[in-house]
Amino acid sequence: MRSDNSKIKEIFKTLDFSDSEIKIIESVFHKIVVKKGDILVRPGDLVDSHYYILEGCLRTFHIDSQGKEYTVQFGIKDWWISDYTAFFTGEKAIMTVEALADSIIYKINSNHKEWLYDQIPRIDRFFRIKLERAFAAFQKRILSGISQSASDRYQHFMATYPEIEKYLKNYHIASYLGITTESLSRIRKDLS
Amino acid sequence: MRSDNSKIKEIFKTLDFSDSEIKIIESVFHKIVVKKGDILVRPGDLVDSHYYILEGCLRTFHIDSQGKEYTVQFGIKDWWISDYTAFFTGEKAIMTVEALADSIIYKINSNHKEWLYDQIPRIDRFFRIKLERAFAAFQKRILSGISQSASDRYQHFMATYPEIEKYLKNYHIASYLGITTESLSRIRKDLS
DNA sequence: CGCGACGTTGATTTGCCTCAACGATTGTGG
């Protein structure tokens, strides 16, 4: 399968693989095509999958007891997404993972991932580095959350992730910033 | 050196090493003893070290243009600490890492760490798993920050990390929660 | 076309901040 082959190369574009390694990797990645609005993970699920976004946009969010939504992460092309708390710790999901646009995803499950680490050890390093960068970004976001005003956080978000904007409704952004849609509306008005 | 040897085993307690591996690891870890108030990383530093806390307590915090402090992370026995944004990305530090008590630290620098990954590949996995757990904890903290009131965040923090409390002043906790010391004082009053 | 989802605006309330003053605690030098 030549075309799937090239997708695998795209996922791990910083690594070079032999044909036999590509075969190994292909055997544990599964392509899923989802439509806007589709849900990949629901609260209470056991999350044993990690998702690579080849195309489209997804978000991970939590719904509290009052039904309010809080977005923890957006993901677009070439990002990985899941409910990481559940995926890494084995706890049940408290998050929902939802497609914000028609998307093409490559999915790998937890056991297969561990197996893959054994088969091709430099993939361990690959994911460690991905994780390091994501971790650094989260640290910055925590700092932003405790140190900046809503307006500053909004401007910072828009400047940092301009490519994501086109997939988002205002209420997605508000739920990411931890403010209401009304407040976001007023912030946008003040800035214009 | 029998005693240093045992410390290495403590740092990597989920792994088993041969004597020659222990020698390799010892050669890249350096013990530092710091006093309460000592600074390990300053804003503007190139951060090429990762710190393992054998004993004591440290924190990583940011100082904004008005001189206000925002604590991003505390660390106690058996935690790792640094300015991760700087350490992972190679950017200059925007954080300060400070000892909140007399502490015993084991320090490894970035190049040595990469070298160690090559020498003993399962250490890659060890750090990946550490990072996964830290990442999950950060995701929870972000959610807490955007979804909970200051009082809820305070109670959640105290319940989750009771062992850290004894090292902290109230203003440390306030700077971690993103509130003022006055607000924290009032929250404590309301809860009692 | 008509309905539901989305975004905006206004009035009011609330949670946390700011500024200021004052106890309590800690630590240090005489």
Added chain:
DNA sequence: CCACAATCGTTGAGGCAAATCAACGTCGCG
């Protein structure tokens, strides 16, 4: 070891940012 200063924590009054509640305009889609 005490005295005193500095640091830390608490309390009060007032202000501001963002939430809440409510109404209404707009847009996109079945």
